[in-house]
Amino acid sequence: MTDAAVDINGVEKRFGDLVAVRNLDLRIEPGEFFSIIGPSGCGKTTTLRMIAGFEDPTAGRISVGGRDMTGVRPYRRPVNTVFQSYALFPHLDVFENVAFGLREAKVGKAEVRTRVDEAVTLVQLQGRERSRPRQLSGGQQQRVALARALVNRPEVLLLDEPLGALDLKLRTDMQTQLKDLQRSVGVTFCYVTHDQGEAFSMSDRVAVMNHGLLEQVGTPEEIYHRPASSFVADFVGTANRFAGRVEGVEADRYAVAIDGIGRRTARGPAGLESGAAVLVLVRPENLVLNGSVGESGGLDANVVDTAFLGAERTVRLHSPKLGELTATARGSGEPPEQGSRVGLSWADDDAWLIPAADAAS
Amino acid sequence: MNVRRHPFAASVSLLVLLFLWLPLIVVAVNSFNQQTIMAGWGGFTTHWYGLALHDQNVRTGLETTLYIAVASALLSLAIAVSGALWWRRASPKARAVYDGLIYARIILPEVVSATALFFLFLKIHFTLGLTAIVIGHTVWNSAYAAIIVQARMAGLDPALEEAAADLGATPWRTFRRVTFAALLPAIIAAGLLAFTFSFDDVVTSVFLQGASNTPLPVVILGMIRFRITPEINAIGLLVMLFTVTLMSIAVLIYATAGSLGRSGRRGNMLDIYRGR
Numbered sequence: 218m219t220d221a222a223v224d225i226n227g228v229e230k231r232f233g234d235l236v237a238v239r240n241l242d243l244r245i246e247p248g249e250f251f252s253i254i255g256p257s258g259c260g261k262t263t264t265l266r267m268i269a270g271f272e273d274p275t276a277g278r279i280s281v282g283g284r285d286m287t288g289v290r291p292y293r294r295p296v297n298t299v300f301q302s303y304a305l306f307p308h309l310d311v312f313e314n315v316a317f318g319l320r321e322a323k324v325g326k327a328e329v330r331t332r333v334d335e336a337v338t339l340v341q342l343q344g345r346e347r348s349r350p351r352q353l354s355g356g357q358q359q360r361v362a363l364a365r366a367l368v369n370r371p372e373v374l375l376l377d378e379p380l381g382a383l384d385l386k387l388r389t390d391m392q393t394q395l396k397d398l399q400r401s402v403g404v405t406f407c408y409v410t411h412d413q414g415e416a417f418s419m420s421d422r423v424a425v426m427n428h429g430l431l432e433q434v435g436t437p438e439e440i441y442h443r444p445a446s447s448f449v450a451d452f453v454g455t456a457n458r459f460a461g462r463v464e465g466v467e468a469d470r471y472a473v474a475i476d477g478i479g480r481r482t483a484r485g486p487a488g489l490e491s492g493a494a495v496l497v498l499v500r501p502e503n504l505v506l507n508g509s510v511g512e513s514g515g516l517d518a519n520v521v522d523t524a525f526l527g528a529e530r531t532v533r534l535h536s537p538k539l540g541e542l543t544a545t546a547r548g549s550g551e552p553p554e555q556g557s558r559v560g561l562s563w564a565d566d567d568a569w570l571i572p573a574a575d576a577a578s
Numbered sequence: 579m580n581v582r583r584h585p586f587a588a589s590v591s592l593l594v595l596l597f598l599w600l601p602l603i604v605v606a607v608n609s610f611n612q613q614t615i616m617a618g619w620g621g622f623t624t625h626w627y628g629l630a631l632h633d634q635n636v637r638t639g640l641e642t643t644l645y646i647a648v649a650s651a652l653l654s655l656a657i658a659v660s661g662a663l664w665w666r667r668a669s670p671k672a673r674a675v676y677d678g679l680i681y682a683r684i685i686l687p688e689v690v691s692a693t694a695l696f697f698l699f700l701k702i703h704f705t706l707g708l709t710a711i712v713i714g715h716t717v718w719n720s721a722y723a724a725i726i727v728q729a730r731m732a733g734l735d736p737a738l739e740e741a742a743a744d745l746g747a748t749p750w751r752t753f754r755r756v757t758f759a760a761l762l763p764a765i766i767a768a769g770l771l772a773f774t775f776s777f778d779d780v781v782t783s784v785f786l787q788g789a790s791n792t793p794l795p796v797v798i799l800g801m802i803r804f805r806i807t808p809e810i811n812a813i814g815l816l817v818m819l820f821t822v823t824l825m826s827i828a829v830l831i832y833a834t835a836g837s838l839g840r841s842g843r844r845g846n847m848l849d850i851y852r853g854r
Contacts, residue, residue, distance in 0.1 A: 271740055291743040292752075304741035308759050317755075318745035369745065 220283030222247045222373050222405035223268055228277030230263050230429075237263040239429045241277070245373070245407055250399050252408040252416035255426035256452070261409045264426070265375050268407065270294045282372045292321075297366035298375040301382070303358045305350035311337070311361050312346040318369040336368035339398065356387045363398070373405045380415065392418050413453045417441070425449050442500075445486065447571055450498055457504060457542050459497045460573065463489050471570055473497060477538040478516060485570030494573035503567035504544040506532065506553055507560035516561040518542060520553045536561060602818070609811035616808060626812040636813060639797035646708060646783070646793055647776040650715035651723075654772040655765060657716070658723035662731040662761070683721035691717055692785035699786070706788025714782040719775055723768035726832070730764035763835030770828035774821050 223245040230238040238260040245251045253261040266272045267279060270291035279286045281295055297318070305314050315336050319329045337343055340360035350358055359379055366374055379395075380388045396419045399406045410416050416423050417437040425432040425440060425448075433445040444450035447458070461475040463485075471485050475497055483497055518536035523546075530552055534542040542561070546552060553559050609627070613620025630636055665673055683691070695714050699706055734757070742752040758765075780795045787796065794817070801810055 269740075269744060271743075291740070292746045292748055296744075298741070298744045300737050300741060302735060302737050304735060304737035306738060306741070306756060306759075308762075317742070317747075321746035321751060365745070 224280040226278045228274045231275045250406045252420040252423045254416045259426040260429040295372040297371040299379045301378045303362040336364040340364045376408045457499045463493045482565040483568035495570045498569045501543045501545040626808040630812040639794035642791040643794040649712045650776040651772040653716045654720040654723040657720040658727040662727045680721045688781045692782040707790035710786040714786045715776040719772040726768040767828040767832040
């Protein structure tokens with residue numbers, strides 16, 4: 218097995234009484250676009266800062282490229298950071314900002330020239346080499362920060378909410394550019410954001426953190442369709458959930474009794490015991506609304522409200538048996554009328570189980 | 579201002595400007611006046627400038643003053659910069675005490691601090707002289723320098739230093755290439771300001787000079803007590819041009835220095851100068 222790009226082993230970080238990160242194990246593979254997401258204060262930025270060396274773990278070990286980083290100062294680590302505020306040096310022009318790391322590494326003049334040119338071309342800032350950071354737009358500054366980090370050819374590039382200060386349109390453009398960039402340079406990216414959409418659109422794998430704890434690691438699809446906890450399910454999207462109890466295991470499926478509507482089949486993580494309390498999760502886009510009430514096994518709901526979002530339409534429903542629900546209707550068909558009664562169903566494959574013990578937390 | 583609508587305010591303003599500028603104009607004009615008693619215009623001459631520049635008293639006075647001003651400015655900068663570096667990582671309480679001490683030095687009337695130092699030096703048998711004057715000037719000079727350097731420091735985003743470290747710069751290199759570089763405009767401005775303040779100081783110098791050579795402002799004071807000649811006008815104009823130039827450079831450097839990572843917290847040096 219090759220060494221992980223970043224290997225985080227039993228890491229804990231305390232600030233006085235506050236535990237920012239607890240018992241974290243994480244393995245980032247070489248060449249991967251890895252994101253850490255979570256709400257503010259979940260410990261994602263602290264984790265990034267520990268990889269960069271700005272914070273020392275209270276306990277545990279971090280290795281980069283197989284080398285233990287304990288006690289290694291930031292300036293000796295084979296990683297580079299793109300800061301949230303960009304942190305461009307205001308007294309240096311674009312060229313000197315990008316060349317900063319190379320000069321510190323005592324790279325020869327000619328090579329500095331070529332590599333800075335390369336990096337500046339990579340982020341499409343040719344011709345702006347002599348501009349000061351304050352003369353550039355937010356998006357351009359962001360790209361200088363990127364070039365300044367990448368020019369050093371780090372083993373891992375750390376990005377701390379680098380798109381946070383940009384407006385929506387620019388952000389979407391930059392997401393595409395970042396992803397392409399990562400593919401072309403092949404450097405391992407470790408990206409921190411609170412925006413799950415951003416993380417999903419770019420990442421090979423995503424880690425979700427909450428209150429200093431790692432909730433789940435997986436591909437965006439896994440995280441979205443097979444969340445490990447109620448928190449994850451909510452953080453990465455809207456979820457309808459119904460309380461129930463496992464009644465039996467059939468191959469890779471579970472039979473589950475849902476409170477109020479009876480027995481259904483659903484998928485779930487391995488190892489759920491018969492009799493265990495669970496939550497049944499159905500994403501809004503998997504909730505099917507039919508015009509007639511009878512054909513969906515007697516499940517029905519009243520349309521409370523609909524909201525038009527462009528490509529889709531969100532429908533808020535109230536079901537006598539299941540309570541408040543959210544559904545997403547696609548396409549240009551007639552929307553269900555407010556106040557009307559609709560039938561309700563979902564495919565067995567679209568229902569996912571979460572252990573209910575977790576739901577309590 | 580509309581003169582007709584505010585006749586009182588207009589005339590007061592006019593008087594203030596008159597009293598402020600008239601003496602300076604008179605000095606400037608008389609420095610080129612041939613008539614020794616300066617009762618009227620006796621014709622143009624640069625004779626007094628030659629006299630002033632060859633006056634041994636003036637020359638030693640200037641040398642003494644330059645020595646004091648340079649020494650005091652450097653000492654003040656050392657105190658201000660190291661203080662600002664400490665201030666950044668200090669607790670809020672420690673900062674409040676430090677800031678309080680700075681403002682105390684500015685508010686305290688110069689006569690009081692000079693007298694206090696005078697008695698202190700006598701008590702501890704510290705010989706009065708150039709070193710005593712340098713210390714005396716540094717008491718208030720370092721306070722002004724500290725305010726200017728600190729204002730710049732407060733605007734310095736700590737992420738800049740982290741970024742430097744991240745890019746491979748050792749703590750010393752980070753200080754040189756980022757922290758010091760960012761502070762440089764403030765350091766130059768504070769240095770020039772301290773130099774200027776020290777250059778034209780009379781009060782502290784008189785109290786602490788002891789048996790040493792006399793600084794230029796005190797020399798001038800002595801000269802006008804003795805007799806008023808156009809030579810003094812020449813010296814006055816030269817000193818004035820010199821200090822105004824230095825101050826302008828300082829203000830210019832400070833005003834044109836770009837803002838740092840954080841949103842513009844820039845100290846206004848003109849306010850400090852007016853306060854003195």
